[in-house]
Each structure stands twice: as structure tokens, then as C-alpha cells.
Amino acid sequence: MNDTEQLVKDALGKLAERTPHPGPTLNALRRKRKRPRNVFLISVAGMAAVAVLIFAGVIASDRYTPPSGNDAAAALIPGNGQSVALKYAPHWLPTGYVENFRLVDREVHRVWVPEGAKGFPFTDGGPQIALIAGGDQPEGVDWQDTTVRGLKAKIALRDQTAELVWHAQDLLKVSVRGFPDARQVALQVAESVRADSKVVHRAAFKLDGRYADHTWGSKPADWEAMSIWKNQVSVHVGTLPPQLVGDTKPVVVRGREGLRTEKGVAVFDGSVWIWATAESNTDLVVEAVNKVELVPSPDTSWIGKGL
Amino acid sequence: MTPSFDDFVAEQVTPLLRYATVLTCDPHLAQDVVQEVLLRAQQKWDRIGAVDLPHAYVKRMVTNEYLSWRRRRAAKDVALCMTTLESVTPPVGDTTHHYDEREAMLQRIAKLPRKQRAAIVLRYYENYEDSEIAQMLGCAEGTVRSHISRALATLRMDHTPEPAGVGLRLGEGLS
Numbered sequence: 001m002n003d004t005e006q007l008v009k010d011a012l013g014k015l016a017e018r019t020p021h022p023g024p025t026l027n028a029l030r031r032k033r034k035r036p037r038n039v040f041l042i043s044v045a046g047m048a049a050v051a052v053l054i055f056a057g058v059i060a061s062d063r064y065t066p067p068s069g070n071d072a073a074a075a076l077i078p079g080n081g082q083s084v085a086l087k088y089a090p091h092w093l094p095t096g097y098v099e100n101f102r103l104v105d106r107e108v109h110r111v112w113v114p115e116g117a118k119g120f121p122f123t124d125g126g127p128q129i130a131l132i133a134g135g136d137q138p139e140g141v142d143w144q145d146t147t148v149r150g151l152k153a154k155i156a157l158r159d160q161t162a163e164l165v166w167h168a169q170d171l172l173k174v175s176v177r178g179f180p181d182a183r184q185v186a187l188q189v190a191e192s193v194r195a196d197s198k199v200v201h202r203a204a205f206k207l208d209g210r211y212a213d214h215t216w217g218s219k220p221a222d223w224e225a226m227s228i229w230k231n232q233v234s235v236h237v238g239t240l241p242p243q244l245v246g247d248t249k250p251v252v253v254r255g256r257e258g259l260r261t262e263k264g265v266a267v268f269d270g271s272v273w274i275w276a277t278a279e280s281n282t283d284l285v286v287e288a289v290n291k292v293e294l295v296p297s298p299d300t301s302w303i304g305k306g307l
Numbered sequence: 308m309t310p311s312f313d314d315f316v317a318e319q320v321t322p323l324l325r326y327a328t329v330l331t332c333d334p335h336l337a338q339d340v341v342q343e344v345l346l347r348a349q350q351k352w353d354r355i356g357a358v359d360l361p362h363a364y365v366k367r368m369v370t371n372e373y374l375s376w377r378r379r380r381a382a383k384d385v386a387l388c389m390t391t392l393e394s395v396t397p398p399v400g401d402t403t404h405h406y407d408e409r410e411a412m413l414q415r416i417a418k419l420p421r422k423q424r425a426a427i428v429l430r431y432y433e434n435y436e437d438s439e440i441a442q443m444l445g446c447a448e449g450t451v452r453s454h455i456s457r458a459l460a461t462l463r464m465d466h467t468p469e470p471a472g473v474g475l476r477l478g479e480g481l482s
Binding site: 004005007008009010011012013014015016018019020022024025026028029149150191 | 316320321324325328329332333334335337338341342345346349408409410412413416427428431432459462463
């Protein structure tokens with residue numbers, strides 16, 4: 001073996017030392033595993049779907065539905081609300097971090113906090129990792145250039161929070177708070193982010209044609225979903241009873257007996273609590289709760305889960 | 308007895324990633340290639356698991372995936388620099404004077420046409436014989452010798468390394 005060949009061998013050996021950790025690959029495999037498909041059933045289902053579409057097309061072809069006011073807003077939400085493709089997922093997180101918050105609007109937020117964190121860990125200033133898709137380019141002068149998977153990126157460190165922004169198919173941001181090495185953690189999380197069309201979010205309720213955009217909780221059976229209605233009423237559906245402030249009196253809402261306070265109303269409807277609050281005394285809270293359409297089987301299986 | 312797919316992955320994912328990293332010169336691309344191959348292998352595991360050497364079969368899948376991947380992306384820029392590599396795994400400390408030579412050599416290897424690069428990796432990293440390389444690349448042994456000879460001739464040429472942090476354009480030939 002001559003010098004060149006030996007150098008080639010040494011160089012390749014050195015390159016092998018940079019082999020990435022298998023964790024992200026294993027996690028991605030776990031998420032993306034394809035189940036064996038029943039070709040016959042798929043064919044039958046496909047033919048049935050085509051038949052239904054043709055039939056529906058014939059029936060609907062001479063109808064015209066004017067656009068509603070909600071269409072424009074709904075169009076801004078990826079996937080039109082109920083089943084939203086979250087599109088991106090990290091494949092590495094620090095040990096013990098679980099997902100407990102999602103916001104699906106023009107931006108899609110996913111937040112992971114330490115397992116067992118109590119209260120509202122995504123707002124209390126404690127440790128958290130957030131992945132945000134969509135939004136605007138960062139502004140300001142304190143951003144430093146870096147790279148994520150070979151793409152140009154910008155990172156800023158403020159008050160022990162590292163924010164890392166890069167442009168993949170969408171603008172992506174990783175925000176890491178409460179780590180002594182927040183910058184390094186943010187880079188490592190960002191490097192593990194992959195597009196994943198199979199990760200979807202299904203909202204828990206609908207109100208006036210719009211699905212709930214906030215969902216959080218500590219475990220699949222302990223969750224809460226929320227939307228703001230008419231810019232003044234905060235509407236919630238959740239598994240735990242709300243804390244009502246002030247004197248209460250009975251009220252009939254959704255055909256059941258609920259409780260009315262000065263600025264809010266709450267009712268237990270089957271398996272979940274539905275309530276609404278406002279800044280002032282308004283009957284809009286009762287109207288909002290009456291209008292809530294529950295989704296039969298909301299997907300909360302992601303709450304409290306890690307990778 | 309046919310190993311389960313899970314056992315196979317647990318045992319082979321790191322060697323496959325290592326091979327793919329050396330083959331692609333890009334840890335990110337290596338992850339993507341291995342992930343894609345394992346997903347496909349899982350679907351056909353009844354057949355793949357039953358062959359004599361499943362890991363050799365899957366390694367060949369990785370090679371083919373890389374070659375076709377490169378074909379699909381031949382016109383694209385791929386960031387290949389030490390910054391990229393070190394962002395995934397910090398380099399092991401190296402104080403020898405060979406460091407720069409090896410780094411320069413890596414950059415030259417990264418510029419080789421894909422089949423030449425694969426042949427070089429199989430010969431000098433995997434220590435394969437010509438016949439094994441020919442089988443892996445699906446070509447004649449004479450073609451393998453030609454690939455390696457041409458590659459070594461290119462690598463011997465005097466070359467000034469590009470500064471670290473500069474992405475190399477890898478729009479290499481498709482031959």
C-alpha cells in the first residue's frame with residue numbers, strides 16, 4: 001500500500017468517527033414504520049371511494065355554496081383545522097422530556113417539558129423545548145449565524161433561552177429554555193428535526209366552524225383545549241372541572257344544568273367539562289358554550305409522551 | 308433461524324450509519340439514506356431476513372440508495388465541510404500533523420464521481436476484494452479496477468484544501 005492509499009484509508013477512518021448517533025434514526029424508524037398493507041382491502045376501499053366521489057360529484061355539480069366568513073380564516077390553518085399535519089418532528093430530545101402543549105394556528109407550536117412538571121409548565125418560565133413551524137423571519141441585531149443540517153440558520157441567546165431559526169420548506173424555530181447549555185441543546189434538537197407528514201393533530205372541539213387551536217395537558221386522560229371566540233370569549237373543553245370565580249347560580253346550558261358566574265359559565269356534558277369566560281358580564285359565554293361541537297374521539301394520545 | 312427485524316436494526320444500525328457516513332461524506336445524508344433503506348427492508352423482511360447474510364444485503368441496499376439518491380440530487384448543493392460533520396459529532400482531538408492531510412484528502416474524496424467514491428470506500432474502508440466490490444456495485448471487476456485506478460490518480464493530484472465552512476459543490480458526474 002503506497003502513501004496515497006494509506007492516506008485514503010486514514011481519512012476514511014477519520015470520517016467514520018463522525019458517524020451520527022443512531023438515536024434519531026431509530027426514533028424516525030419507530031414513527032415511520034409502514035404496516036403491511038392489505039392490497040385487496042385497499043383496492044376495494046379505493047373503488048368505493050371513487051364511486052362515492054363520482055356520485056357526490058353528480059349530485060353536487062349543480063349546487064353552489066357561497067363562501068362563509070370562516071373560510072378565509074380556516075384556509076390559513078394548515079389542514080383546515082380538525083386534522084392538521086404538524087409536518088415536522090424532532091427525533092432527539094433530552095431524556096425525560098414529554099410533549100404537553102400544541103398550538104395550531106398560522107404557526108404550529110409543539111412544546112416538550114420535563115415529565116411530571118405540574119401546572120402550566122409551558123408558561124411558568126421553567127425548562128421547556130418548543131418547535132415552531134411557520135411565522136416570520138427574526139428581526140434584531142443579536143442573531144448569530146450558524147447552520148442546521150447544512151442550511152443557514154440564526155441563533156440568539158436571551159435570558160437563558162436559546163432561539164434557533166432556519167428555513168427548511170417552512171420557517172422553523174427551536175426555542176430552548178432553562179438549560180445551562182441552551183444553545184447546544186437547541187442545535188442538537190434542530191439537527192434532529194425531520195419533515196414527517198404522518199404526525200397529525202386532531203382538535204377536541206369546534207365552534208362556529210373553527211376547531212380549537214390550543215391543547216395541553218399532563219396525560220392523555222387529563223387535557224384541556226381552548227379557543228378564543230369573537231375576540232372576547234375564552235372557550236374551553238377539558239377533563240378537569242374549571243375553577244369558577246365568584247358567586248354561582250344554576251343555569252340551563254346545552255340542555256343541562258350548569259353553573260353561571262358573573263363572567264363565565266360551565267357545564268359537565270357527558271365526559272368533559274365545557275366552559276367559557278369573558279372579561280365582562282356577557283351572555284356571549286352561554287351562547288359560546290351552547291355552540292360548542294364536541295369531537296367524538298379527540299386525539300390526546302400525544303400528551304405526556306416523549307419520542 | 309431468521310432474526311427479527313428489531314434485533315437486526317438494534318445490531319446493525321450503527322455499522323450501517325458508519326458505512327453510510329463514509330460513503331456519503333455527509334452524516335445528515337447518511338441518516339436519511341439508512342432510514343429510507345431500513346423502512347424498505349422492514350417491508351420485505353420476510354425475504355431479506357431469510358438470506359444468508361442479511362446485513363450484506365442491506366448494506367448493498369444502502370449503496371444502491373446512495374447511488375440513486377445522488378442521481379436524484381446530483382444538481383443540488385450538498386454542504387460538506389468539517390463544520391457540518393462536527394455539528395453532529397464533535398471531532399476526536401487530533402494533534403498530529405496528519406490532520407490537515409487527512410482533511411484535505413476527505414475533501415478530495417468527496418469530489419469523486421459517485422461510483423469511484425463507492426469503490427474507494429469499499430476497497431479502503433471495507434477492505435473488499437475486486438470481486439466483492441463488483442458484486443456490490445453491479446459491474447465487472449475490470450470496471451472496479453478502472454474506478455479505483457482513476458480515483459487514486461485524481462486523489463494523488465496536488466490540491467489545496469478548501470477553507471473549512473465552505474460547502475463543496477457535489478454536482479459530480481453521473482457515470
